[in-house]
Amino acid sequence: SAECETTLRSSDTHPDGYPTVEGVKAMAAEVKEKTGGRICIEVFPSSQLGEEKDTIEQTQFGVIDMVRASFGSFNDIVPVTQTTSLPYLYRSEDHLHKVLDGPIGEEIAGQFAEHGLIPLAYYDGGARNFYNSKQPIRTVEDLKGMKFRVMQNDVFVDMMSALGANATPMPYGEVYSSIQTGVIDGAENNFPSYDSSGHAEVAKYFTLDQHLMVPELVAVSKTSWEKLSPGDQEIMRTAARNSATLQRKLWAEQEKASEEKVIAAGAEVVKDVDKTAFIEAMAPVYEKYVTTPEARDLVKRIRETQ
Amino acid sequence: MLAGIAALSRLNGFLSRVSLWLAGAGLVFMTLIVFAQVFMRYVMNDSLLWVEPVAILLMSWFIFLGSAVGVHESFHMGFDVLLFFLPDSAGNWLKGLSDLAVLCFAIGMAVYGWQLMVRTWGTTLPVIRLPGGFGYMPLFTGGVLMTLFVLEHLLQRLSGSRAEAQQDAEDILMTEA
Amino acid sequence: MEYLILFGVFTLLMLIGTPIAFCLGISSFATVVWLGLPPLVVFQRLSAGISVFTLMAIPFFIFAGDLMVRGGIAGRIVRFAGSLIGHVRGGLGQVNIAASTLFGGISGSAVAEAAAVGGIMIPQMKERGYGADYAVNVTSMAALIALMLPPSHNMIIYSISGGGRISIADLFTAGIIPGLLLALALSFTAWIVAVRRGYPTEPFPGLAKVFRFLLESLPGMLLIAIIFGGVRSGIFTATESSCIAVIYALLVTVLVYRSMSWRDFVHATQQAVRTTSMVLLIIGMAGAFGWLMAYLHVAQISLNWMRSVSDNPFVILLLINIVLLVLGTFMDMSPLIIITTPIFLPVVSAFGIDPVHFGVIMILNLGIGLNTPPLGPVQFVAAAVARISIWEAMRSVWPFYAAGLLVLMLVTYVPALSLWLPALFRGL
Ligand code: NA
Ligand code: NA
Numbered sequence: 041s042a043e044c045e046t047t048l049r050s051s052d053t054h055p056d057g058y059p060t061v062e063g064v065k066a067m068a069a070e071v072k073e074k075t076g077g078r079i080c081i082e083v084f085p086s087s088q089l090g091e092e093k094d095t096i097e098q099t100q101f102g103v104i105d106m107v108r109a110s111f112g113s114f115n116d117i118v119p120v121t122q123t124t125s126l127p128y129l130y131r132s133e134d135h136l137h138k139v140l141d142g143p144i145g146e147e148i149a150g151q152f153a154e155h156g157l158i159p160l161a162y163y164d165g166g167a168r169n170f171y172n173s174k175q176p177i178r179t180v181e182d183l184k185g186m187k188f189r190v191m192q193n194d195v196f197v198d199m200m201s202a203l204g205a206n207a208t209p210m211p212y213g214e215v216y217s218s219i220q221t222g223v224i225d226g227a228e229n230n231f232p233s234y235d236s237s238g239h240a241e242v243a244k245y246f247t248l249d250q251h252l253m254v255p256e257l258v259a260v261s262k263t264s265w266e267k268l269s270p271g272d273q274e275i276m277r278t279a280a281r282n283s284a285t286l287q288r289k290l291w292a293e294q295e296k297a298s299e300e301k302v303i304a305a306g307a308e309v310v311k312d313v314d315k316t317a318f319i320e321a322m323a324p325v326y327e328k329y330v331t332t333p334e335a336r337d338l339v340k341r342i343r344e345t346q
Numbered sequence: 347m348l349a350g351i352a353a354l355s356r357l358n359g360f361l362s363r364v365s366l367w368l369a370g371a372g373l374v375f376m377t378l379i380v381f382a383q384v385f386m387r388y389v390m391n392d393s394l395l396w397v398e399p400v401a402i403l404l405m406s407w408f409i410f411l412g413s414a415v416g417v418h419e420s421f422h423m424g425f426d427v428l429l430f431f432l433p434d435s436a437g438n439w440l441k442g443l444s445d446l447a448v449l450c451f452a453i454g455m456a457v458y459g460w461q462l463m464v465r466t467w468g469t470t471l472p473v474i475r476l477p478g479g480f481g482y483m484p485l486f487t488g489g490v491l492m493t494l495f496v497l498e499h500l501l502q503r504l505s506g507s508r509a510e511a512q513q514d515a516e517d518i519l520m521t522e523a
Numbered sequence: 524m525e526y527l528i529l530f531g532v533f534t535l536l537m538l539i540g541t542p543i544a545f546c547l548g549i550s551s552f553a554t555v556v557w558l559g560l561p562p563l564v565v566f567q568r569l570s571a572g573i574s575v576f577t578l579m580a581i582p583f584f585i586f587a588g589d590l591m592v593r594g595g596i597a598g599r600i601v602r603f604a605g606s607l608i609g610h611v612r613g614g615l616g617q618v619n620i621a622a623s624t625l626f627g628g629i630s631g632s633a634v635a636e637a638a639a640v641g642g643i644m645i646p647q648m649k650e651r652g653y654g655a656d657y658a659v660n661v662t663s664m665a666a667l668i669a670l671m672l673p674p675s676h677n678m679i680i681y682s683i684s685g686g687g688r689i690s691i692a693d694l695f696t697a698g699i700i701p702g703l704l705l706a707l708a709l710s711f712t713a714w715i716v717a718v719r720r721g722y723p724t725e726p727f728p729g730l731a732k733v734f735r736f737l738l739e740s741l742p743g744m745l746l747i748a749i750i751f752g753g754v755r756s757g758i759f760t761a762t763e764s765s766c767i768a769v770i771y772a773l774l775v776t777v778l779v780y781r782s783m784s785w786r787d788f789v790h791a792t793q794q795a796v797r798t799t800s801m802v803l804l805i806i807g808m809a810g811a812f813g814w815l816m817a818y819l820h821v822a823q824i825s826l827n828w829m830r831s832v833s834d835n836p837f838v839i840l841l842l843i844n845i846v847l848l849v850l851g852t853f854m855d856m857s858p859l860i861i862i863t864t865p866i867f868l869p870v871v872s873a874f875g876i877d878p879v880h881f882g883v884i885m886i887l888n889l890g891i892g893l894n895t896p897p898l899g900p901v902q903f904v905a906a907a908v909a910r911i912s913i914w915e916a917m918r919s920v921w922p923f924y925a926a927g928l929l930v931l932m933l934v935t936y937v938p939a940l941s942l943w944l945p946a947l948f949r950g951l
Contacts, residue, residue: 049818084818094567097567098567101564103561103567213682214761217761220949221754222756222757223758
């Protein structure tokens with residue numbers, strides 16, 4: 041049975057070889073094996089089918105079957121993802137995993153169905169950190185008045201003003217030269233992107249403040265999902281869960297490798313950050329975005345997860 | 347029939363002029379806000395966060411309005427070498443065929459543009475906090491205008507009253523990219 | 524079958540004269556329907572394809588170009604170049620190239636350049652006994668310098684077509700040396716032809732006049748320094764520099780030269796709307812077409828095919844150059860950049876060629892296509908200004924083509940010509 045009866049097309053914005061792409065590929069291999077080659081999953085890496093928001097829409101409309109996207113890209117579609125993407129919500133990656141793999145993870149997943157999406161797995165996107173070309177950042181005061189490129193997302197923008205810095209929207213492709221020439225002072229991202237974008241060359245002060253831990257989601261279109269038999273659905277779920285374990289391992293390796301690479305290249309990684317002050321500065325952000333009793337309860341339960 | 351076409355022509359002439367003025371105003375306004383963004387960031391050290399999404403919306407409006415005007419004025423760049431070697435009657439026939447294809451696409455733009463608007467109305471555009479459907483409004487509007495404009499050309503062709511615009515040096519200036 | 528529909532419908536529509544933008548859109552629409560996918564996606568890609576902030580540079584640079592031509596900035600630059608080097612053999616040809624180089628540093632449009640410089644130079648050249656064919660060929664080839672020197676909105680289109688991650692600042696910088704090299708090659712060719720045809724020299728007007736014309740053209744030319752200096756010193760980004768160009772062109776023409784009336788302004792604005800909405804609609808439609816090419820793995824198929832032909836990057840680049848030159852004869856620059864970049868960029872990247880370097884190759888290659896019939900808009904404008912047919916101009920175009928192709932080969936096979944300067948600036 042060499043021929044695929046069903047081909048599920050999955051989109052990713054990251055390039056081939058990136059942990060998220062490799063994760064879905066591993067899932068594809070397991071699904072193909074367990075269905076005797078009936079169901080194939082084909083990954084389209086490098087934004088070939090569009091940016092995250094576009095490919096989420098395509099998955100909702102049933103144009104493509106699967107999407108891998110950051111929680112941040114679901115913020116304006118599935119409101120609960122905004123609460124779970126709040127800055128400094130998680131103490132560590134371990135804490136994040138415990139939340140996602142427990143009842144809260146199930147609860148979040150349930151909220152996607154009415155938007156035409158079935159979540160299958162939570163992948164790691166690492167922690168996002170500040171980096172800049174001016175000085176090492178240890179305290180909130182160090183950030184004051186600096187210009188940071190952030191994504192066009194209300195929470196990120198409000199987080200920057202709460203820290204006294206200027207959020208500056210900018211296309212990703214212009215960040216390198218803008219840091220180099222001083223249009224902006226820095227940006228924020230995880231270690232692998234800091235390395236692969238070359239930003240480490242122009243912004244050598246990296247602060248491990250872990251302000252955002254935004255999980256990555258693998259979701260399948262409700263239209264495509266309902267065409268699968270319950271048995272195949274189960275195979276998909278199991279394969280997705282297994283791929284998450286692999287993806288998290290690959291992610292940790294990649295993060296470590298990138299960290300070592302940028303340090304070797306001369307980046308200065310600041311680890312003694314006054315994190316309490318950063319967390320305290322987030323009060324207005326939480327006030328603005330955690331408005332309903334349900335959201336307050338969710339934040340409380342996330343914080344209490346041990 | 348001819349009276350109907352003439353009425354459509356008058357309506358289209360008006361819509362096209364209004365669209366061109368609105369699109370021009372959009373371009374000028376876009377210039378001003380992007381300049382304000384540079385000024386605020388460099389001089390006032392304070393970024394205007396709404397500039398990027400607003401500028402993108404404006405650009406979307408002026409492109410779809412401007413492209414619709416392009417259908418009305420027939421300035422969209424094409425490859426008409428074959429038409430040049432064919433007799434006029436055959437050329438006219440092929441142009442009618444081409445208009446028909448454009449008409450189908452324009453109707454698709456209006457119909458699916460509307461669907462996209464409806465289906466994304468529940469989401470929110472970041473920073474400017476408008477319903478997501480606003481992003482697809484220019485597409486829908488452009489589709490409606492193009493449908494009207496190309497329909498006029500097609501009807502004129504069918505009734506034999508279509509006069510092709512002559513290309514002059516000014517037109518050539520525009521067919522560059 | 525789906526490949527046949529996508530490319531077949533596109534070709535058929537193109538042959539019956541359907542505007543390129545709609546050829547792209549309709550063939551995508553037909554393919555999506557054939558595949559049984561929701562047609563919604565075609566229109567989503569169309570809308571998403573133009574909702575990109577970086578694209579804004581295209582309307583701005585085109586708008587600025589329209590303002591500069593209409594407001595007399597181009598004319599003053601030509602006068603200055605004339606006073607400076609008109610006295611060499613075949614001087615007006617040299618003036619034409621020098622003016623194109625200077626104006627090319629503030630405008631990115633080859634057609635605007637051909638119209639602006641040619642509009643002033645060609646009548647003068649004819650009057651002074653130069654062949655109209657010579658005047659057309661010098662004008663149309665020198666106009667390509669505008670594409671290579673920053674600003675160049677076609678480089679932005681390339682960057683976006685390549686996924687938006689290729690640095691525009693790097694592309695702009697990479698075009699400088701190849702652009703100047705092209706100017707040099709054309710200047711040499713124009714001189715040889717002028718000597719052989721015994722074209723005259725112009726009297727030197729004296730340093731005082733050179734200085735006066737320099738002063739007059741300076742406010743316009745200052746834009747080179749403003750764009751370059753502004754980007755380098757971090758006041759604005761490469762994309763934003765396009766907006767600064769509009770504001771500056773307005774300031775100079777309205778306040779300094781006082782040559783821009785309200786009517787001129789309205790006209791320039793409407794012309795810019797026409798040109799840019801045409802270009803950007805093609806970009807949006809190509810977004811849908813490109814989505815289908817990705818969905819159908821066209822890039823992988825062409826990569827495999829190229830690999831089967833050769834595994835030598837030297838040969839692959841030659842092959843791609845030939846394909847682009849052929850396509851460039853009958854198609855326009857921006858749609859070709861948009862359609863072929865997603866196909867060729869993964870291929871050349873697989874062969875280890877830098878995307879910035881490839882961008883410069885592509886712009887120069889397709890630039891030459893702007894001067895080749897049947898579809899040669901730059902050549903068309905120059906010939907229209909000179910009131911001769913394309914075929915009359917073609918008789919003596921060969922040395923100029925040869926110069927252009929020579930520079931293309933140099934740029935293709937000497938990556939340092941493109942990559943040395945960006946690397947230098949990265950290091951600063
Ligand atoms: Na230029
Ligand atoms: Na050509």
